Amino acid sequence: MNSFLIIIGVLLVLVTLYYLFRVQILASVLKGSYKKRVGVSNKVNAILFPIFFIVMFGSVFLINGTMSKRYLPESASEHGVITDNLFWITMAVISLVVVITHILLFYFPFKYQYDENRRAAFYPEDHKLEYIWTIIPAIVLSVLVFFGWRTWSDITAKAPENAVSLEIMGKQFAWQVRYPGADGIIGKYNFRKIDNKSNEFGMDLADKANFDDFVPREIHIPKGRPVVFKIRAKDVLHSVFLPHFRQKMDAVPGMPTTFWFVPKYTTSEMKEITGNPEFKYELACTEICGRGHFAMRYILVVDEPEDFEKWQKEQQSWLSLNMDYVDQIPTDLRKFIPNYSTEKIDTKVETVVDTTGSKVDSLSNKISFNN
Amino acid sequence: MSVVDLNKETAVGHDSHGHHDEHEHHELNFIRKYIFSEDHKVIGKQFLITGLLWAVIGGALSMIFRLQLGLPEASLGWLKPILGHWITSDNKLDPEFYLAAVTMHGTIMVFFVLTAGLSGTFSNFLIPLQIGARDMASGFMNMLSYWFFFVSSVIMFFSLFIETGPAGGGWVIYPPLSALPQAIPGSGLGMTLWLVSMALFIISSLLGGINYITTVINLRTKGMTFDRLPLTIWAFFLTAIIGVLSFPVLFAAALLLIFDRSFGTSFYLSDIYIGGQALDHVGGSPILFQHLFWFLGHPEVYIVLLPALGITSEIISTNSRKPIFGYKAMIGSMIGITFLSFIVWAHHMFVTGMNPFLGSIFMFLTLIIAVPSAVKAFNYITTLWKGNIIFTPAMLFSIGLVSVFITGGVTGIILGNAALDIQLHDTYFVVAHFHLVMGSASFFGFMAGVYHWFPKMFGKMLDEKLGYIHFWLTFAGVYLVFFPMHYQGITGFPRRYYSYTAYEMFGGAYQDLAFFISIAAFITFAGQFIFGFNFFYSIFKGRPATLNPWNSNTLEWTTPIHPEHGNWPGEIPTVYRWAYDYSKPGAEEDFIPQHIPLTETLSSNLPHETDALNGIKITPTH
Secondary structure, eight states: HHHHHHHHHHHHHHHHHHHHHHHHHHHHHHHHHSSSSSSSSHHHHHHHHHHHHHHHHHHHHHHHHHHHHOOOOOOOOOHHHHHHHHHHHHHHHHHHHHHHHHHHHHHHHHTTTTOOOOOOOOOOOOOOHHHHHHHHHHHHHHHHHHHHHHHHHHSSSOOTTOOOOEEEEEEEEEEEEEETTTTTOOOOBHHHOOOOOHHHHHHOTGGGGGGOOOOSSSEEEEETOOOOEEEEESSSOEEEGGGGGGGEEBBTTTEEEHHHHOOOSSSHHHHHTTTTTTTTEEEOOOSSSTGGGGOOOOOEEOOOOHHHHHHHHHHHHHHHOGGGGGGGGGGGGGGGGGTSSSSOOSSSOOOOOOOOOOOOOOHHHOEEOOO | OOOOOOOHHHHHHGGGGGGHHHSSSSOOOOOOISSSSOOHHHHHHHHHHHHHHHHHHHHHHHHHHHHHOOOSSSOGGGHHHHHGGGGTTTTTBBBHHHHHHHHHHHHHIIIIIIIIHHHHHHHHHHHHHHHHHHSOOOHHHHHHHHHHHHHHHHHHHHHHTTTOOOSSSTTTOHHHHHTTTTTTTGGHHHHHHHHHHHHHHHHHHHHHHHHHHHHHHHHHTTTTOOOOHHHHHHHHHHHHHHHHHHHHHHHHHHHHHHHHHHHHOOOSSSSSSEEEOOSSSSOOOOHHHHHHHHHHHHHHHHHHHHHHHHHHHHHHHHHSSSOTTTHHHHHHHHHHHHHHHSOOOGGOTTTTTHHHHHHHHHEEEEEEEEHHHHHHHHHHHHHTTTOOOOHHHHHHHHHHHHHHHHHHHHHHHHSSSHHHEEEEHHHHHHHHHIIIIIHHHHHHHHHHHHHHHHHHHHHHEOOHHHHHHHHHHHHHHHHHHHHHHHHHTTTTOSOSSSTTTTTTTTTTTTTTHHHHHHHHHHHHHHHHHHHHHHHHHHHHHHHHSSSSSTTTSSSGGGOEEEEOOTSSSOOOOOOSSOOOBBSSSTTSSSBBOOOGHHHHHHTTTOOHHHHTTTOOOOOOOO
């Protein structure tokens, strides 16, 4: 019933509008305003341009203050401070351009509205003027692009040797992170080794560098040290976006990508800066990847360097948490498994077959990890 | 500009006159006259009406996702009759349909509305009329161009209604998402239809483009030298060149994607584990697709924009009653934009993992393209200066175009800067940028063109008052919708998100702004129906048009009010001057059409024109 009434109401409004329209036409026919070159409308439109200018720039001016309170807090990475500056400088330049051009663009229609007693100026070209407004933008752009290029080159330069590295992999619809562990090397992987159980990274267990790699539930990085993200994708394109660090890079299946940056503030420092005791660094996906694209949230924590070291030591290696994968490790490499011991008796008894097919019962009975 | 030896002109070959007689003597039946027509004017109108219908569909899709973004709590059960199973059991929009709506909105607006609808309409309609030709070089190919577009449209439209939904991987259809139906249902049949439809669309575009180029080069009337062409024609001509050179690359990209999807090749696919299994594809590169896509994708921006700029040049000059300022600079900057548009594509790919050095190169090239764009904006403003301005709805939309072209264009300086693009790439800042500079500007050009040439198309006038309301509503509307998106972008809001509540950094903070944008979008969209009413009402009941309602100089206004196929009943007029002799000192009227000989305007001829009349050869000094 309600929707019926709404439809009737809308129809009535439309019919009324239609008749207003017809009356308006008849009125102009009677007044003969069609015969004149311009009518009152010309004046109205001419005045509306400056009014539009005032309303538009006035409201932008008013809203800017409110909006700026919602912007991201100051950059939590060192390069972000530079790009933020460059952004706001460029923004100031282009705002100036927009305001000046719009003053002219919206004032001229008002000033030069049609007047039958006046002739427009025949002014087809002016080379001097044209040179000026070609050269000035060219110079301004050159300066901006030069600083942009310098910054870009620095940001994308090779990461320093002492950088902390970690691997991040995007998949539908989550992120997974892997750290190199004590050896400092992220183990090799092969996408064919990915399985439906625990080996989501496709870690190649013939590479002993994988033995101490660990897979935490959130990212931890140390403040003040360069951090390298080694980025890959499991299924489709994703993109690692860390808004607080002004950093972004696509995750591409089959083509590992990377970025690095130096975090400036720990999570707890950021809590103070933002005044938000719940503050967390968040990671988002910015390359459309399917149904859950909007919900690929991941948490990143920036620690003081000593806290980071402590956290790193506390982490259990992936292998130690997934002991059933030991059977995929060639026997001769098993001695490299950290804290791997034959001393303690494991409760779990199983028969492990190595790659050559020979039984290794004597060992498997005693597989255990000391953590 | 018009420094040309007149005696030489009389020698210019002029054989297009002969064959109009054969058209006059036999009546074509209804089907050949209005459906499978070879008349460029009818084909232009076919493109126009199809384009407008697509605009309604594309706009309606954006309304659906603005509902989701602005009113995420709202119950959308009332959309069930239209969207069916895409409304979930708790009366919410399905996230996959959200993505499909975003994808189809982009595809429809970029290709079907602003390429076919804008360029298809006005290139077809205006090229022969403004250069003084009976029709296109090949009327038959031109007809095929429309019907390929029609079939392409039907397929794309059909894809909206299939069970698995239309393509949903974004209008850029990046593989692997677009290649794997396991990844998103839209990459099943929907994507196949998308690719087939686009392949046909490209054929249509190429048939049209080759025709436009040939016609402009070969069929100009006597005296219509390149330096006398109206800027509209220059714009259509360069647009066609861009299209002919870049669309085949998209065709290649689509073809390889079809191979990857259906025939097991690995051009774009490698190292993929999805749906519980590792795929056999190895060695391909998703980045290759992006390079191929943007090799068309970036020029496509100018395919959409240049016709709008051309139309605007013509309308601003006519209604300011002033010559367009810097005619040659306008042509030069359009040629510059055309050339540069081919070598800036990778600025869409700064953070895809492309070599950063390549990023530097493309950053330099990209910022160069801002210079000719700036020149164009300054020239428009200077054309208004000391004009005698008549505000037709077309003129309003043209001034509006210049405004959104500037406000949208300047943010390109930020996005083209690779260092700044890191943060802003794929955020709402980009959405704001291209919706203003490409979407709104081209749409304004489209509307300006319709208002300006409606009398020539249908022999009737559109209602001015409704036009004014339409303009001010739309002008305020696009700013209210797209300007706030800059703020969202600066705060890092990513594009193509169904909801922002998963994040603390986005959650809630901007919900009021999203709501505001949505309401503004609903009103702006509703406002377009004022135009829709005006358009169809005026076709049938509009005030009859006069021969030259805007006192314009170009040749189309020398044809009868209802031109037949062949355009001019008698001889094609000869052209003696450029298209911009407005308010020439010494002239009686404030305009001198192109077909008026210098001998009839002795009082207003400029010194070099007088010399030309007297047979003195002049070499241009600049």
